[in-house]
Amino acid sequence: xxxxxHKVGFxxxxxxxxxxxxxxxxxxxxxxxxxxxxxxxxxxxxxLKDSGINIAKGIEELxxxxxxxxxxxxPQDSKEVLDTLSKCELGKRLIVSIMAGVSIGTMRRLLGxxxxxxRAMPNTPLLVGEGVTAISYNGHRREEHLxxxxxxxxxxxxxxxxxxTLMDPITALSxxxxxxxxxxxxxxxxxxxxxxxxxxxxxxMVIQTFLGAARLSKESQxxxxxxxxxxxxxxxxxxxxLKRFSELNLDRSLKETLKAASSRASAINEELSLKLTQ
Numbered sequence: 171x172x173x174x175x176h177k178v179g180f181x182x183x184x185x186x187x188x189x190x191x192x193x194x195x196x197x198x199x200x201x202x203x204x205x206x207x208x209x210x211x212x213x214x215x216x217x218l219k220d221s222g223i224n225i226a227k228g229i230e231e232l233x234x235x236x237x238x239x240x241x242x243x244x245p246q247d248s249k250e251v252l253d254t255l256s257k258c259e260l261g262k263r264l265i266v267s268i269m270a271g272v273s274i275g276t277m278r279r280l281l282g283x284x285x286x287x288x289r290a291m292p293n294t295p296l297l298v299g300e301g302v303t304a305i306s307y308n309g310h311r312r313e314e315h316l317x318x319x320x321x322x323x324x325x326x327x328x329x330x331x332x333x334x335t336l337m338d339p340i341t342a343l344s345x346x347x348x349x350x351x352x353x354x355x356x357x358x359x360x361x362x363x364x365x366x367x368x369x370x371x372x373x374x375m376v377i378q379t380f381l382g383a384a385r386l387s388k389e390s391q392x393x394x395x396x397x398x399x400x401x402x403x404x405x406x407x408x409x410x411x412l413k414r415f416s417e418l419n420l421d422r423s424l425k426e427t428l429k430a431a432s433s434r435a436s437a438i439n440e441e442l443s444l445k446l447t448q
Contacts, residue, residue, distance in 0.1 A: 177206040179236030181229065181251065182314050186268060189216075189297045190322060197325035199318070201424030208232045210247075233258040238315050241267040245438075248272055249446050252280045260285050262314040268292055270341070271438040274306065274334055276446055289318055289336055292326070293344050301327030302344040306334040337378070338439065342431035350427060355380055 178200060178323050180191050191207065194200040202222035208229065209215050215225045224230035233239065233255065243251050248269050253343075260281060266288045267277060273289050281287070292303040303323040307316070325328045332340065360373030387397055402408045415421075 175206075176237040177224070177233045177235050178204055178322075179226070180205065180207045180242060181209075181232060181239060182242035182244075183207050183209045183218060184211070184242065184244075185297065186292060186294075187240065188214065188218075189326065190240060190242065190268075190292070190365055191223075193296075193299065193326040194322045199321050199325055206232055206235045207422045229254045230258055233260065233263065237265065238264045238266060238318065241265060241269055243269060245442060247268060248442065252277065252446060256280050256282070260366075261333040262286070264288065264319070266290060266319055270345070271435065271442045272294055272446070273337075274445065276443045279447055286315075288316070289334060289337065290319075290323065291340055291345050292323065294348050297327050302330070303327065304330045304332045304337065304340045304344065306332055306337060338435040339428075339432045341435040342428045345435075346428075346431045350424075351380065 177195075180187050182189060187209070191200075191205060195202065195205075195261050203224075205218075206224045207215060207218050207228050208226040208231075219225050224235075229251070241251065246419065252272075264286045265277065265281065268290045270291070272289075274407060277289075278285060286307075288305055288307045290305045292301050292305055295301045296303065301323075303326070305319065305323065320329050320331075330340075358376045358379070359369075359373050362376065363369055366433050367375070383397075387394060390397060390399070397410075
């Protein structure tokens, strides 16, 4: 794609912002000349400037020079950023927000009801190009800019267009999901050590087992229960382990884990909405 003829702004180039920016660069979706970036940490923007990327002096300059603006700031910085943006002439620009917990409705109340907004929920595996990003654009949006937005997130993994009402459960499933997977991996690692496997070997085995199982489930035509059954021989070790899994009611515990995360996501949305609109 590259050479768009207009700038794409990145407000915030920390871990997630820089991953999105670099993914678009590495896949040729954007060229350095297409990007205008800004971050309150000067060290981050200095590295980008050395790569030929334009650096804005402030939010006003970034807005003026961009047609699509990615908001990649922490929730604690959202009020200051949105307050400043509300004073800018946003016109026909498209705002793409990855700010966790900030709904499209809240942003529109602050920025104006006619502002085009896409809300995105990426997860951390995006940092290695294996992310999941859910995007929602309920209300006004700039249709001509959506293919670019989907291409940018698609350069870093899978993209799902969803109704915003699904954002809280998706936050639990794919947003917080990597944290839950890492916890399971930790437990497997600890169990391996307790069973006498050397620490380094156990860690490598756990990582490769999860990686291999994920790849097999992605590439196989079988459904997940069929893949589990394929490993489970009658009277074998997997069957013994799964029996204990059921006795401990781990299915329910894992489901309750996701429900708790989804409930907390809803509460955070409400808390931020009150905070930002006061």
